[in-house]
Amino acid sequence: MHADPKGVLTGVHFLDGDHACCEGTLAAGARFSAGYPITPSTEVVERFASRIPTVGGIFIQMEDELAASIAIQGAVWGGAKAFTVTSGPGFSLMMEHLGYAAMTETPCVFVNVQRGGPSTGLPTLPAQADMMQARWGSHGDYGIIALCPNSPQECFDLTVTAFNLAEEFRVPVMMMLDECVGHMTEKVVIPEAERIQVTPRRYTKRQPADFRLYEPLADQVPDMVRAGEGYRFHVTGLTHDDRGYPSMNVETQDRHVRRLQDKLKPLANGRALSETENLEDAEVVVVSYGITSRVAQRALQLARQQGIRAGKFRLISAWPFPEARIAELAGRVKAFVVPELNLGQMVHEVARAAAGKAKVMPVTHAGGGVHPPETILNAIVEAVR
Amino acid sequence: MNETTLEVPYEIPVDAHNPVEPFLRMDRMPHIWCPGCGIGTTVNCFTRALLDSKADLDKVAIVSGIGCTGRVAGYASLDSFHTTHGRAIPFATGLKLANPELQVVVYSGDGDLFAIGGNHFIHAARRNMDLKVICVNNLTYAMTGGQTAPTTPSHVISATSPYGVFEPAFNLVALAEAAGASYVARWTTYHVKQLARSMEEVLKKKGFCFIEVLSPCPTLYQRRNKMGDGLDTMKFYKQASKVRHGAPTSECALTKSGEIVVGKFVDRDRPGYFELLNAQMTETLGERYAEPEVVCGNC
Amino acid sequence: MRQLLTEIRIAGFGGQGVILAAAVIGKAAALFEGGYATMTQSFGPEARGGSSSAQVILSSEPILYPYVAHPDVLVVMSQEAATRFAPELKPGGILITERELVRVDNYPPGVRVYGVPATRLAEELGRKVVLNIVMTGFFGAITGLLEAESLRRAVADSVPPAMQKLNLQAFEKGYEYGSNLMLQMGANGNGNGDPVLALESA
Numbered sequence: 001m002h003a004d005p006k007g008v009l010t011g012v013h014f015l016d017g018d019h020a021c022c023e024g025t026l027a028a029g030a031r032f033s034a035g036y037p038i039t040p041s042t043e044v045v046e047r048f049a050s051r052i053p054t055v056g057g058i059f060i061q062m063e064d065e066l067a068a069s070i071a072i073q074g075a076v077w078g079g080a081k082a083f084t085v086t087s088g089p090g091f092s093l094m095m096e097h098l099g100y101a102a103m104t105e106t107p108c109v110f111v112n113v114q115r116g117g118p119s120t121g122l123p124t125l126p127a128q129a130d131m132m133q134a135r136w137g138s139h140g141d142y143g144i145i146a147l148c149p150n151s152p153q154e155c156f157d158l159t160v161t162a163f164n165l166a167e168e169f170r171v172p173v174m175m176m177l178d179e180c181v182g183h184m185t186e187k188v189v190i191p192e193a194e195r196i197q198v199t200p201r202r203y204t205k206r207q208p209a210d211f212r213l214y215e216p217l218a219d220q221v222p223d224m225v226r227a228g229e230g231y232r233f234h235v236t237g238l239t240h241d242d243r244g245y246p247s248m249n250v251e252t253q254d255r256h257v258r259r260l261q262d263k264l265k266p267l268a269n270g271r272a273l274s275e276t277e278n279l280e281d282a283e284v285v286v287v288s289y290g291i292t293s294r295v296a297q298r299a300l301q302l303a304r305q306q307g308i309r310a311g312k313f314r315l316i317s318a319w320p321f322p323e324a325r326i327a328e329l330a331g332r333v334k335a336f337v338v339p340e341l342n343l344g345q346m347v348h349e350v351a352r353a354a355a356g357k358a359k360v361m362p363v364t365h366a367g368g369g370v371h372p373p374e375t376i377l378n379a380i381v382e383a384v385r
Numbered sequence: 386m387n388e389t390t391l392e393v394p395y396e397i398p399v400d401a402h403n404p405v406e407p408f409l410r411m412d413r414m415p416h417i418w419c420p421g422c423g424i425g426t427t428v429n430c431f432t433r434a435l436l437d438s439k440a441d442l443d444k445v446a447i448v449s450g451i452g453c454t455g456r457v458a459g460y461a462s463l464d465s466f467h468t469t470h471g472r473a474i475p476f477a478t479g480l481k482l483a484n485p486e487l488q489v490v491v492y493s494g495d496g497d498l499f500a501i502g503g504n505h506f507i508h509a510a511r512r513n514m515d516l517k518v519i520c521v522n523n524l525t526y527a528m529t530g531g532q533t534a535p536t537t538p539s540h541v542i543s544a545t546s547p548y549g550v551f552e553p554a555f556n557l558v559a560l561a562e563a564a565g566a567s568y569v570a571r572w573t574t575y576h577v578k579q580l581a582r583s584m585e586e587v588l589k590k591k592g593f594c595f596i597e598v599l600s601p602c603p604t605l606y607q608r609r610n611k612m613g614d615g616l617d618t619m620k621f622y623k624q625a626s627k628v629r630h631g632a633p634t635s636e637c638a639l640t641k642s643g644e645i646v647v648g649k650f651v652d653r654d655r656p657g658y659f660e661l662l663n664a665q666m667t668e669t670l671g672e673r674y675a676e677p678e679v680v681c682g683n684c
Numbered sequence: 685m686r687q688l689l690t691e692i693r694i695a696g697f698g699g700q701g702v703i704l705a706a707a708v709i710g711k712a713a714a715l716f717e718g719g720y721a722t723m724t725q726s727f728g729p730e731a732r733g734g735s736s737s738a739q740v741i742l743s744s745e746p747i748l749y750p751y752v753a754h755p756d757v758l759v760v761m762s763q764e765a766a767t768r769f770a771p772e773l774k775p776g777g778i779l780i781t782e783r784e785l786v787r788v789d790n791y792p793p794g795v796r797v798y799g800v801p802a803t804r805l806a807e808e809l810g811r812k813v814v815l816n817i818v819m820t821g822f823f824g825a826i827t828g829l830l831e832a833e834s835l836r837r838a839v840a841d842s843v844p845p846a847m848q849k850l851n852l853q854a855f856e857k858g859y860e861y862g863s864n865l866m867l868q869m870g871a872n873g874n875g876n877g878d879p880v881l882a883l884e885s886a
Contacts, residue, residue, distance in 0.1 A: 074479025079680030
């Protein structure tokens with residue numbers, strides 16, 4: 001299915017990442033957003049608030065992030081495609097409802113424009129230190145998807161992808177921007193609506209009498225309904241059986257929670273989104289994402305100029321982590337260099353996947369800026385020594 | 386207690402034990418509520434109100450938070466949502482805004498709606514969001530074992546106030562009125578007919594409506610405070626209640642054993658969220674304004 | 685391959701339209717000349733009423749590193765911005781100032797300084813707020829980095845329809861002032877009268 005032209009601002013624009021992300025939500029068909037202002041993410045919903053009254057939809061500024069992150073889920077069960085937007089402290093508040101979305105398999109999108117933390121931290125400056133929070137931030141076990149754009153163009157493209165994946169797998173999808181990408185302005189090309197693929201909600205074709213809300217189909221994902229259609233269904237954050245009824249026993253818990261993780265397996269490796277370069281002859285591979293991937297690219301160019309066989313592995317879908325691909329590379333490269341704007345988060349995943357077969361070197365940064373390319377270059381040089 | 390006789394225009398299954406069965410998920414019975422608990426009584430009143438209001442049950446959604454009353458959603462044979470603690474109102478807000486043809490009822494307890502969810506309550510009332518909020522107030526956190534709630538009256542003993550509550554309690558009806566609710570009433574589980582009538586009224590009224598239902602928790606509140614069982618509480622409600630429609634809500638605060646003012650206190654017309662939204666956008670954007678069409682037609 | 689890459693910083697007071705000026709330059713390059721442009725800006729409390737600064741990188745190749753440390757061109761509209769940023773200019777770079785608001789004496793060797801009374805020119809149009817677009821016009825004439833027509837289109841594309849005429853007039857004022865200055869300097873033997881060449885760096 002292609003995008004509804006009403007929301008698509010076809011053309012060539014000069015937009016920052018936050019605004020491009022907003023255009024992505026509209027192109028993907030989102031007609032509902034609830035938000036709470038927080039730097040450096042607010043521009044996304046400011047633009048939505050300005051655009052939506054002429055497109056036809058709702059923006060509501062809620063009283064806090066808890067409210068925003070659950071209002072979108074009410075909207076989804078009412079039939080909308082919906083999202084919320086936040087940063088650091090607000091992301092922490094939203095964790096409860098990230099879990100609710102995972103548990104109730106509510107397709108929705110959380111945009112997090114990462115800033116320096118912990119706590120209030122650096123409101124106006126970049127970091128990438130919420131990556132583990134995105135994966136593990138809510139209590140309990142569940143699977144999620146997180147995408148990391150590195151340009152305003154990708155903020156548009158991947159936001160559409162985020163909504164599509166949310167619908168396909170019925171999970172909350174996180175757009176993990178960073179302040180730098182969110183506030184960076186570049187050319188953004190928005191195609192015609194008929195060239196934008198949009199995944200429709202997987203509404204059941206069954207009649208109410210034959211329908212069980214949480215009965216998984218062959219792909220382990222159940223079909224959905226919306227309120228007001230006569231299905232008289234029940235949604236709960238309690239552990240529930242195929243009917244959606246609370247069923248708090250070991251067997252149901254085991255079956256349900258394993259499925260919440262396992263349904264994302266196809267995405268973990270085969271369909272993981274990444275960008276690679278010069279891996280064929282690489283002796284060292286730089287694994288990076290978001291704004292850091294652009295800084296790393298500069299370092300990779302400098303390394304190649306010095307004759308170092310350095311390759312690039314850019315994580316676009318950071319979660320699920322493309323474990324098998326890193327494991328395969330680990331068998332044939334000397335080392336991984338992992339620069340990120342935190343004191344070491346995704347590097348642990350790289351190390352886990354490499355399983356000791358290749359050296360793994362973090363290049364840390366506490367946030368507030370980006371690495372000087374030379375710092376990453378030095379790590380590359382060190383890695384091949 | 387009065388018998389409620391239902392006129393039943395719908396079909397009652399031949400093996401039904403109770404005329405309210407078509408409104409309930411009978412495959413989930415027995416329910417979890419204790420003997421003497423008032424929540425089931427309120428559910429009976431709610432089914433009566435649904436019946437009398439002739440609501441299209443396919444278009445009624447019920448949203449609960451967490452707690453004993455939070456379980457109501459799970460037993461109602463409606464589109465029902467058991468959300469997170471305190472967040473029934475913002476969930477309901479999203480549901481209503483996305484799909485305005487739904488009649489959205491929020492059914493939850495005093496701790497859920499007024500402690501952890503208090504902020505959402507006042508903002509939804511301020512917006513005059515078209516939600517019908519029914520608060521079963523048992524004056525305690527029952528699900529977790531009878532701890533102090535923001536509604537627990539002074540001097541009451543609770544699990545977390547073993548020497549007696551000393552913090553002042555919220556007067557819920559005054560709070561609702563001050564925050565902007567269009568309709569505010571209070572009943573007890575003794576007043577089943579009046580409660581059902583109030584519920585029917587709010588199902589027909591636009592805007593943010595609030596009904597407080599004082600309800601016993603014999604297991605954790607009454608017993609701990611030597612106030613007897615469920616039946617004793619009914620006697621207390623009968624004796625202490627005074628119907629005063631239109632009473633100033635500021636004079637309706639509850640105490641441990643004093644008078645319980647019940648009745649309909651507020652019934653006013655304020656413009657609702659959509660009305661205000663449409664007016665403002667039309668004024669500012671004129672013909673460029675597209676009325677919200679949130680539900681994706683072909684997806 | 686040697687890539688053409690020019691780093692520009694525009695700085696002034698919050699409210700002077702620093703960001704808009706940078707956006708016009710970026711747009712002209714990225715939308716109307718088929719090049720690449722990346723704009724970043726300083727946000728935060730210090731950007732409200734205090735100092736404001738935006739950076740634009742123009743390139744014929746995709747831009748990787750988005751930040752600017754030592755710009756090739758610095759445009760300053762306040763004394764504070766001049767004092768803070770002029771020493772960071774690349775040696776041999778270009779310093780463009782609001783002549784009547786800014787006095788600079790501390791900058792790296794080889795830097796060429798060009799001033800324009802942008803506020804006064806804007807006031808001649810009756811609206812002091814378009815000082816940023818006067819500066820943009822002046823920037824266009826002095827640096828010759830972008831076609832005047834691309835900049836004009838970018839100006840028109842960046843302001844509300846009701847403000848287009850005024851802003852385009854402002855652009856012309858600045859552009860004309862810059863062109864005349866370049867001719868004058870050429871006549872005085874300080875140059876050959878051509879715009880300052882596009883700068884190249886690694």
